[in-house]
Amino acid sequence: MKPIGKDYVKKxxxxxxxGGIDEWPVVSLSxxxxxxxxxxxxxxxxxxxxxxxxxxxxxxxxxxxLFREKLRVKRNPWAVDPPDEADFLQSIKDRLLEISTNDDKEDIDETLEDILSEIIERYASEIAGNFKKSRYRMARSIVTFGFARLLNASRARGFWSIFSTRYSLQDKIHITGEVEELRTLAKKGTIxxxxxxxxxxxxxxxxxxxxxxxxxxxxxxxxxNLFNIKIFAYFMESLGAYKVDRRKKNLLYLETLKSYSSLAIQKGCHSLFFPGGTRSRSGQIEKRLKLGLLSTAIEAQRVNYQKGKRDGLHKIxxxxxxxxxxxxxxxxxLIREYLRLKGQERYYVENDEYSTSYKISAFLLKFFTxxxxxxxxxxxxxxxxxxYVDxxxxxxxxSGRQIDTxxxxxxxxxxxxxxxxxxDExxxxxxxxxxxxxxxxxxxxxSHLVAFVAFEMLQKKFNKLDLYNFLRIPEEDQIIPYEEFKAVFQTVLRRVHxxxxxxxxxxSPYLTGDPDKIIAHGLANVGMYHAKRPLIKNKKGDIYTQDLNLLFYYHNRLVGYNLEKYV
Known part of the structure; x- marks a missing residue:
């Protein structure tokens, strides 16, 4: 087996x-x-x-x-929505009514042009980011300095440890993989x-x-929706975010969003978007991606070629x-929402537990200490x-043959x-x-592996039940003898290796060595902050779950690798 050692470099x-921050494309855009x-x-x-x-x-x-927007305002308003939204939509409605009684085609076209321009400009203004250098520097300082202080206080002893610089965020957040290639490509084109x-x-x-x-x-x-939470709104504005409103599904908004992304990429702005479109409700790695924003990368590359931009700096x-x-x-x-959508209203969705700045701050404090x-x-x-590119x-x-895109x-x-x-293809x-x-x-x-093995073992034991009935099995049936669990865990672990x-x-480097220690590490970490733990040991040392729905969620991280047949 390939050696698995420390998999990140702290540097x-x-x-x-x-040239510094003034040379960044996002600054020019702002x-x-x-x-x-x-x-x-x-x-x-x-x-x-x-x-x-x-x-x-x-x-x-x-x-x-207009119909969809009025429905959104009525049924799903957010605090971040502009206060004049209802008035604006009413003005659009009034002018559309005027058009319906107007026989002058030129006048109709002129009014339509005005309406379309107003709607699109409003959308574009809402979407547009507002990057500020001073805010960016401050946000970066808060994150790197503030959380590093908490980290040092928790890992070292004594009051003065809070001022130590021994630990940085790289000791908590491990950046692995093709780091140097990413940095090199960022100098050669648009990421x-x-x-x-x-x-x-x-x-x-x-x-x-x-x-x-x-x-x-x-x-x-x-x-x-993140801009409803003040702490997120501050960081998002500071870090170059543009706003995406998932409630808006109309053509006018979607085309404005795609135009924004494509034009920014064409101007050399490095860009980031979550191609899954939203958080994974099931806990599974995304299998089907949203193609809208992704298509803007294809478009921007084609436009760059159309403009005769053949040098590497214009490759995406x-x-x-x-x-x-x-x-x-x-x-x-998230898992409740997934089960509700999949199970046709058989599950009720509660509000997001982390929907306020206070709750987010409390979590961050806990996480870094x-x-x-x-x-x-x-x-x-x-x-x-x-x-792949080099x-x-x-x-x-x-086949490893060099090609010209x-x-x-x-x-x-x-x-x-x-x-x-x-x-599209x-x-x-x-x-x-x-x-x-x-x-x-x-x-x-x-943590992923113990959750996967435990859920699969329980589900195979009750293989005649559908998912929703299985998730309701009584607590006494949710226990797995430790030695049985360990044997299956080792089989699946070998396959992962x-x-x-x-x-x-x-x-992870933690997936080597004594199986008992690997299992103990997984149990200690899986869903560690939830009030009900997805997986834990009882007094006899056997494995059981306090929340089968949560166990399902964490199990799903390893769906897609065909590991089920090794359980």
Missing amino acids: KYDQVVP NNRDAFIKEVTAESIKRIKKLTPKRSSLIEEIETT IMVPTHFSNLDSILIGWVISALGLPAFIYGAGL FIVPVTLNYNFVLEAPS KGSDISVSIGRGLDVLGN TDGNSYDK QEYFTKDGKIISHDQQRE YTRMLSDRIVEEFHRINKVFA EMYNKGEVSV
């Missing part, structure tokens, strides 16, 4: 951009925010008109948008980072990782990242077609202006490759 990285919003608005209007070439189809699309998504903390975590690696700030799509690189936790803050509410580590796995760089940015197909956007020696069908290809990479670079923790040797998955 201070120099800044990738030697300095010209108003002009960029106008550019996004114009591009979005052009897209929408292309999709709705007839006057009647445009009117229908605006009416659909689009695509992480897995399990927790609301992911955005702050990945923002810190980007800063710690000496990379310039990325723009990234953060759920607008996709970098998959997995965030590996022993526990997820919101797991109880106790608890287990987080691992962030950086994958190999890909081009927009999903091919550190010079050259693309290679599955421009050829995939060329027909008869000319760059294709726009072939939606072809770009490229987006699907890229999506499939990202999912493959997620599973390859996913780091198996002992085989997969690791083949490069099919990554593993």
Whole structure:
């Protein structure tokens, strides 16, 4: 077996951009925010008109948008929503009514143009980030200095340990994988980072990782719901986030969002978005990705080629990242929601436990003074077609043959202006490759493995029950004799090691050595902050669960590797 030692390097990285923060593309974008919003608005209007070439189809699309927006305001309002939203929507409705009684086609077209422009500009202004250098520096200082102080206080002894610099966040958050390749590619082109998504903390975590690696700030799509939480709103604004409102499903909004992403990438802004679209409700690594924002990478690459930008600086690189936790803050509410949606209302969803700044702050304090580590796995760089690239940015197909990605956007020696069908297919290809990479670079923790084995053993014992009836089995049936558990655990562990040797998955250094110690480590860490633990030992030393739903959630992290047949 390949040796599994300490899998991260603790070091201070120099800044990738030697000119400092003023040279960052995101700073230029922020300095010209108003002009960029106008550019996004114009591009979005052009897209929408292309999709709705007839006057009647445009009117229908605006009416659909109005209906959905009024429904959203009524049924699902958020604190972060603008206070004048109802008035704005009413004004749109009034003008649409005027159009319906107007016979002057030129007047109708002019009014439609005004309505469309107002809606799109409003969307673009809402989406647009507002990166500020001073805030960025302050946020970075709060995270790196404040949490490092807590970390030193917890790991060293005595009052003065709080001022120690022995431990840094890299001792708590382990950055592993293709770090140097990422830094090199960031100098040669535009990076689009695509992480897995399990927790609301992911955005702050990945923002810190980007800063710690000496990379310039990325723009990234953060759920607008996060801006309801003040502590998140501050960090998101500071770290270059643009806002994504998952409630808005209308064409006008989605095209504006895609225009924003594509134009920013074309301007060389490194970008980050969670391709799963939202947090994984089941705890499973994403299998189906949202293709909307992902397609903007394909589009931006094609536009760069159209503009004659052939040098490496205008090549776009996709970098998959997995965030590996022993526990997820919101797991109880996420798995309830998953079961409710899957089980057709048989489960009731409660509010997110971590929905206020106070609760988030309390958790962060607990996390940095106790608890287990987080691992962030950086994958190999890909081009927009999903091919691996080397550190010079050259693309290679599955046979290891160097290829020119421009050829995939060329027909008869000319760059294709726009072939939606072809770009849709490229987006699907890229999506499939990202999912493959997620599973390859996913780091198996002992906590994941004990949860997987325990849940599979219990489910096989009650294999005639469907999932929902199984999740209701009585407590006395949720106990597994330790020796039985250990035997199965060792079998599955051997298979995980085989997969690791083949490069099919990554593993934690804690997954080597004495099986009893590995199991003990897994039990100590899995879902460690939940009031009801997903897995624990009883007084007899046997394994049992205090919450079968939570055990299901943590088990799901290893679904997709065909490990079930080894249980």
